[in-house]
Amino acid sequence: MIGLGIWGRRALIGVPFLWLAVFFLLPSVIVAGISFAESADAIPPFRPLLSLTSAGLQSHATLANYRELAEGCLRVYATSLGNAALATGLCLLIGYPVAFAIARAPGMWRHLLLFLVILPFWTSFLIRVYAWIALLQPSGLINRLLLAAGLVETPVPLLYNGFSVELGLVYSYLPFMILPLYGSLSRLDETLLEAAADLGAPPWRVFVAVILPLTLPGIAAGMLLVFIPAVGEFVIPDLLGGPDTLMIGKLLWQEFFDNVDWPAASAVAAALVAVLTLPLLVAQRLIGRERAA
């Protein structure tokens, strides 16, 4: 490898570099550009940013798409961020005890349990979200159990509202929380816990003073892995949500497919990237540090 030669080196770097430049970087620039375009009744459905007329080169760039977004859709951004933040918190609350228990399980069991956490990654996301529809329907299993137990008189509205979207987010992203937490917890030095207990710390104190600080990297990684994709989620708000639970991913989809307003969809995308930039920067720092370690 050391002496692979200048051409080998160029190919190793150049091929993936060019591919990503053409199919990732360039498209991002195009989206940013079109977000300043005027939508038009044409194919493709927007006006070019620049046009050559008898009066010379004319610019048609406009901030109208962003203005409309700020006026009409701030609530959608707030809903998305709120839903994602709540889902992140709930995943942490549910995922931490599960990851802890897996890390403490005996050898073979630990492998099996980890496999069961990873398995959903390999199965269809769409199908796992779909599975909830039948459960949450007014005539679904959960409502029929509640009715049979006499807990409710009429079916509870569980589907197509904020509850079902939140449930879908927590359900779908829970494995993304458990895995990094498990990574941190399995590296925990057992002797530190014993030392703390020997010195008289009650279990809750051991947890707060020793376990929690030592697993902070896993907590941070898990929170980012849940929060970032949850903000831009489309399938869950689309299949489980209602009209009041519009999220950014679905807004973008509607602007593009239903309203055929490509500039508006591009503005939604650009604003979403802006919203995610801070957590993305944190994520990159964390990944970089993990790699250095």
Add this chain to the structure above:
Amino acid sequence: MGTRGGAAFRLSALALGFGFLYLPIAVLVAYSFNASRLVTIWAGFSTRWYGVLLEDDKFRAAALTSLEIAAMAASIALVLGTCAGLAMNRFPRFRGRLLFGFMLLAPLVVPEVILGLSLLLLFVAAQGVLGVPASRGVLTVTIAHATFTACFVAVLVRAQLASFDRTLEEAALDLGARPVAVLWRITLPGISPALVSGWLLAFTMSLDDLVVASFVSGPSATTLPMAVYSSVRIGVTPEINALATLFLAVVFTMVALAFWLMARQERRRIGAM
């Protein structure tokens, strides 16, 4: 935490956690064997929905399209991701390395709706300027899937290279092997677990993708998730439950096999010690 209370707490955490993760899947599978068209009322055991599914040309065609795209995209992603992983691992400095690292990480976290929209706009612009691609379909979906799955392959390759023993390569070079031969006969076999899991990951991610494919595909190509999505939007049908069950059965078998192989390997290693 080693008390009996601790053990009970851990057991209930596992039971509740895994119950939550697997209960919906279990119900989904159970109702695929329901005799009734309703997915909420049990009317006796039947396999009729599997028959309906197997005769449904729409799903069969979509499944074949998806498999074709997934195999091609995963293979392209494997080549791109392996090159990128090797480059990032072996060349500590070159012009554009920072940008390269950014382009390798960003697609992992950028929402799918943005990946899909931006690639579609690229394809439309390219069609307007260059005339290619003439139409959108299998090719454009393959390119899109190869792009974001390559970044996942690169992560796996880099992780494996980080723990790779370089002395083997140096020994081979000292013994007079050409660098290309070292790459083919030492390095790539050495990181083969990452290559296999990278290809499989790319394959399943491509097979699973709805959002990006919906943006960049055209009327000529409907992938399996697109077909499932359009029928799920109309309503819940037992046919989808049957399809999901078949899909899960294949995945469960593959993962169980991998688990069994790993367990056997570990037992052998312990036995050898």
